[in-house]
Amino acid sequence: MIQFIIRRILQTIPVLIGVSIIVFSMMHLVPGDPAQVIAGEGAPQEQIDNIRERLGLNDPLPTQYFNYVTGAVQGDLGTSMRSGRDVSAEIGARFWVTVELAFYSTVLAVFVGLIIGIISATRKYSALDTTLMVIALFGLSMPNFWLGLMLIQWFAIGVDLPSWIPFFNNTGWFSPSGWGSFSQIVLPVITLGTSSAAIIARMTRSSMLDVIGQDYIRTARAKGVKERIVIYRHALKNALIPIVTVVGLQFGGLLGGSVLTESVFAVNGMGKLIIDSITARDFPVVQGTILVASLLFVLVNLIVDVAYRFLNKRIDLD
Amino acid sequence: MSRSNEHIEKSETAVRPPNPRLKSWKSVFNKLKKNKSAVVGGILIILLIIIALVGPYLTPYDPLYDQDVTNKLATPSSEHWFGTDNFGRDIFSRVVQGTGLTLMIGFFSILLGATVGVFLGIIAGYYGKRTDSIIMRIMDVLLAFPSILLALTIVTVLGGSMVNVVIAVAVSSVPIFARIVRGSTLSVKKLEYIDAMRALGASDSRIIFKHILPNITSPIIVQATLSIATAILSAAGLSFLGLGAQPPTPEWGAMLSDGRNYLYNAPHVALFPGLAIVVAVLAFNLLGDGLRDAFDPKTKE
Numbered sequence: 001m002i003q004f005i006i007r008r009i010l011q012t013i014p015v016l017i018g019v020s021i022i023v024f025s026m027m028h029l030v031p032g033d034p035a036q037v038i039a040g041e042g043a044p045q046e047q048i049d050n051i052r053e054r055l056g057l058n059d060p061l062p063t064q065y066f067n068y069v070t071g072a073v074q075g076d077l078g079t080s081m082r083s084g085r086d087v088s089a090e091i092g093a094r095f096w097v098t099v100e101l102a103f104y105s106t107v108l109a110v111f112v113g114l115i116i117g118i119i120s121a122t123r124k125y126s127a128l129d130t131t132l133m134v135i136a137l138f139g140l141s142m143p144n145f146w147l148g149l150m151l152i153q154w155f156a157i158g159v160d161l162p163s164w165i166p167f168f169n170n171t172g173w174f175s176p177s178g179w180g181s182f183s184q185i186v187l188p189v190i191t192l193g194t195s196s197a198a199i200i201a202r203m204t205r206s207s208m209l210d211v212i213g214q215d216y217i218r219t220a221r222a223k224g225v226k227e228r229i230v231i232y233r234h235a236l237k238n239a240l241i242p243i244v245t246v247v248g249l250q251f252g253g254l255l256g257g258s259v260l261t262e263s264v265f266a267v268n269g270m271g272k273l274i275i276d277s278i279t280a281r282d283f284p285v286v287q288g289t290i291l292v293a294s295l296l297f298v299l300v301n302l303i304v305d306v307a308y309r310f311l312n313k314r315i316d317l318d
Numbered sequence: 319m320s321r322s323n324e325h326i327e328k329s330e331t332a333v334r335p336p337n338p339r340l341k342s343w344k345s346v347f348n349k350l351k352k353n354k355s356a357v358v359g360g361i362l363i364i365l366l367i368i369i370a371l372v373g374p375y376l377t378p379y380d381p382l383y384d385q386d387v388t389n390k391l392a393t394p395s396s397e398h399w400f401g402t403d404n405f406g407r408d409i410f411s412r413v414v415q416g417t418g419l420t421l422m423i424g425f426f427s428i429l430l431g432a433t434v435g436v437f438l439g440i441i442a443g444y445y446g447k448r449t450d451s452i453i454m455r456i457m458d459v460l461l462a463f464p465s466i467l468l469a470l471t472i473v474t475v476l477g478g479s480m481v482n483v484v485i486a487v488a489v490s491s492v493p494i495f496a497r498i499v500r501g502s503t504l505s506v507k508k509l510e511y512i513d514a515m516r517a518l519g520a521s522d523s524r525i526i527f528k529h530i531l532p533n534i535t536s537p538i539i540v541q542a543t544l545s546i547a548t549a550i551l552s553a554a555g556l557s558f559l560g561l562g563a564q565p566p567t568p569e570w571g572a573m574l575s576d577g578r579n580y581l582y583n584a585p586h587v588a589l590f591p592g593l594a595i596v597v598a599v600l601a602f603n604l605l606g607d608g609l610r611d612a613f614d615p616k617t618k619e
Contacts, residue, residue, distance in 0.1 A: 018459030022471070029475045137607075141599040143551050143571075145558050146592030149578055153585045256464020260555050264578070274467075275559055278474050286474055290467055298462050 005306055012298055019298070023291045024068050027283045028061070038081055038281050054079070055284070077288035082280050087288035091270060095292070097179050098269035101261065102254040104185065105193035110247055112197040117204020122231060124209060133205070139198030144257065148191040148264035152176045155187060177266040184265075192261040196250040203246045207239040241311050248304030252297045346536075349612040356608020362601035370418035377415070379408035393586055400590040403573075404580060405566075409587065412568035413594050419569050420598055423484055423553045424546040431488035431549075432542050435495025436531075442496065443503025444526055454500065457493040465490040469552055470561070478561040480569070486556070487549045498541055502534035536613040544606035547599045554595050570595050 027034045035052040036043070051057075055078070056064055071077065077087035116136065120129045156176035175184040211217065212235050220230050259271035266272070270289050277285035350356045394401045400409035442453040460468060472486035506512065507530065515525050554571030556562035563569030565576065570591040577588025 014455055015458050015462050018456065019462050022459065022463075026471060026475055031477075137600065137603060138596070141547065141551075141596050141603050143554055143558075143574075143592060143595050143599075145555060146574055146588070146595065149574065149581060149588045149592070153581050153588075157582055157585075253464055256467045259466055259470065260558065263559060274470065278470070278561065286471075290463070290471055293467055294463050297464050301462075 001310070004309060008302060008305055012302060015298060016295070019294050020069055020072065020291065021065070023287050023294070024065050026287055026290075027055075030283075034283065038283060040281070051081070072288075072291065077291070078284035080277075080282055080285045082277070082282045082285070087284050090273060090285055091289055091292055094269045094273050097267060098255060098258050098262070098271060098293075099296075101179070101188055101192060101258050101267060101269060102251060104189045105254050105258075106196065106247065106251040108189055108193040109196035109200055109250060112193075113200025114204055114243075116197070116201035118208060118231070118236065120201070120205040121208035121212065129205075132201070136198040136201045139194045140202075142194065143260075144191050144195060145260040145264050147194060148187065148261055151187045151191060152264070179265075179267040179269070188261050188265045188267055191264065192254055192258055195257075196254060199250060200243065200246060203243055204239065207242050208235055211235045211239045241308070244311060245304055245308050248300055248307065252300040252304075255293055255296055255300070346612045350608055353608040353611055355604040356612065359601050359604025359606070359608055362597065363605060366417055366421060366598060366601060369414060370421050373414040373417060377408070377411035379411040393584070401584070401586040403576060403587050404584075409573075409590050412573060413570070413590055416568040416570045416573065416591070416594065417598075419480070419563070419567070420550055420554070420595070423480065423487070423569075424550040424598075424602070427484040427487035427549045427553065428491060428542050428545045430484065431491030431545070432495050432538065434488070435492040436499045436538060438492070439496035439499025440503050440526055440530060440534075443500040444507060444522070444530065450500070453496065457496045460490070460493045463490075465548075466552060466555065469556060470559075473556055473561045478556075478564065480563045480567070483553050483556050483562040487552050490552070491545050491549065494545065495538065495541060498537050499534060502537055503530055506530050506533050536609075540606055540610045540613060543602055543609055547602035547606065550595065550599050550602070 030037050033048070035048045035055065035057055038051055038055075039048045056067060059067070068078075075088050077091070079085070080087055080090055083090065116132050120132045123129050151174075155174050173183070174186045175181070176187070178184045179188070212231075217230060217235055220234050221227070225234070256271075258267075258269060259274060261267065262269045262271035263275055270293060274286060274289045274293075277283075277289070350360075389402055389406050400413060403409055403412070438453050438457070442450040463471065468490040469483075469486040472489055473482055476482040476485065512525060512529060515529055520529075553562060554569070554574070557569050557571030558575045560572075560575060563572045565572055573591035574588055574595075577585075577591065580587045
């Protein structure tokens with residue numbers, strides 16, 4: 001097991017090098033002179049030279065890459081062109097917001113997804129199963145930024161309906177923007193978590209159906225084990241193994257997917273930082289944020305792999 | 319892909335008994351007809367294509383130039399089915415106009431991504447060893463970016479436009495195809511008839527394109543269909559962020575981005591383009607699900 005973990009960690013090293021090369025190249029792949037692009041059109045030559053000097057663009061590329069990576073390893077991701085602050089400080093101020101958003105969304109998705117999946121699997125082909133799976137498919141097919149807008153309209157702004165409709169006639173249960181208080185957290189978390197909930201629900205259903213079809217479940221039932229215990233103790237336990245992988249991947253994906261949600265709800269996290277910086281041509285911040293998000297994604301995948309291995313001892317050492 | 323298939327049909331039916339693959343395509347189609355989600359998805363897609371093709375000629379207003387300034391942000395009525403936007407343009411006409419754009423973005427990005435991914439995956443799986451590890455390590459690197467971030471990175475570099483969105487979405491779909499195709503190639507490569515072909519002196523490219531590729535089309539088709547759904551979502555997302563189609567293009571994501579400014583007094587502006595995206599994505603997801611079931615040997619007729 002320890003051997004596996006060490007090998008798996010070693011395997012991520014070339015991936016990380018590749019990621020750093022791509023992120024580093026971003027600025028140089030932009031058509032034209034990066035310093036000119038950052039300075040904007042019609043900027044005086046002096047300013048362009050100044051930027052070039054500040055970013056070290058006069059050095060040969062390998063030197064620049066080496067400097068970038070050695071800096072990054074020590075937590076130095078350069079300086080924001082926009083605010084003049086350290087990129088790492090800019091990211092640090094928003095890092096936990098995004099992690100929190102992704103984490104709460106994952107928790108919601110797991111909770112809702114598991115319940116829907118189990119209900120569907122135990123009532124296979126019933127009307128309830130079909131309904132739930134259709135809902136899941138809608139959840140999967142909705143652009144989350146649109147869902148966010150609709151939630152804002154219904155639950156933050158309120159809609160004009162005839163007064164006898166009790167539920168939806170409200171003005172502002174929840175806050176349409178920002179992050180921190182409960183009323184600010186609810187809508188973004190639902191927005192970001194819905195598609196993951198749908199994926200987990202579908203995965204749980206098919207994984208449960210696989211397991212329920214197996215011999216040992218029939219044996220357990222034949223022995224007279226109570227259905228509830230068959231489902232929760234025997235079936236779910238084994239069905240969970242592939243689900244864990246999906247949950248991990250979802251959490252990783254949500255870290256990136258939060259870009260749109262953060263934009264809709266004006267949540268000041270890493271996603272919004274990326275978008276704002278792209279608009280402002282603030283390359284060091286774009287690079288740094290994408291680098292950090294990818295590192296996080298790689299780390300989550302690593303943990304998922306190890307967890308999967310730990311849960312599923314049947315995988316042989318290849 | 320389809321060309322090599324046709325070729326096989328032509329050259330082999332003449333000499334040998336009917337191609338077993340053809341029979342299996344027929345049985346897949348029969349299974350598809352009985353699969354509710356495939357039928358619903360398929361019909362929706364056909365409808366969308368029809369709307370995209372003839373819709374623009376039938377819409378009552380021009381999606382760009384008919385600006386009824388006195389009638390801005392009007393709610394849906396018999397005159398404007400989906401209401402009007404902030405320039406007094408008819409939203410229904412714009413949504414119809416956007417159908418073709420959306421389908422094309424989804425289709426071309428996946429065509430591009432799948433072609434590159436299938437090629438890389440088949441090469442990696444067939445040649446193995448060094449080639450395999452180099453290609454797959456590069457794929458690992460691409461997979462190390464959450465896919466929307468990879469697309470964002472590419473759009474940042476290339477600049478925001480619809481063509482660049484297609485490229486960005488294509489690139490972020492490449493690794494999935496490469497992985498799936500590599501896996502299938504590995505399992506097909508082990509079969510005896512491939513050894514037989516090699517013993518007969520068939521060239522690598524002949525084996526790859528005429529004997530391996532036709533046998534791994536089903537996972538590719540399933541993945542491509544599901545990927546179009548994701549591609550439509552990502553492309554709309556990029557346009558929503560202002561990094562894709564630019565106004566006044568009637569692209570659904572860009573229209574949503576307009577609509578978000580009028581949530582308080584004219585929520586219909588954001589409602590309809592979003593619904594259109596849901597329908598399009600749903601259609602491809604339904605068909606993809608149905609295809610997966612139909613191709614799966616485990617599901618019985």
